[in-house]
Amino acid sequence: MGDATEAHRRQCEARDWLRKGYTTVVQVDELMHRIAERRGHAEANSLREEMRRQWSTRRQWLGAG
Numbered sequence: 926m927g928d929a930t931e932a933h934r935r936q937c938e939a940r941d942w943l944r945k946g947y948t949t950v951v952q953v954d955e956l957m958h959r960i961a962e963r964r965g966h967a968e969a970n971s972l973r974e975e976m977r978r979q980w981s982t983r984r985q986w987l988g989a990g
Contacts, residue, residue: 935972936975936979939972943976943979943983953973953976960972
């Protein structure tokens, strides 16, 4: 996959997890543990960072302004 495609996939995945309610430290830690078991720690950390970025812009992509 190209870099842009991978970045878009990660962005969509991060938004999906946030929409599903993974918004507390405990929930996200548990999710990252599961992701790390399947894809490795680097991928889990990358997803966590993307979730943080998406959380900070959620009003935009949720259509609230």
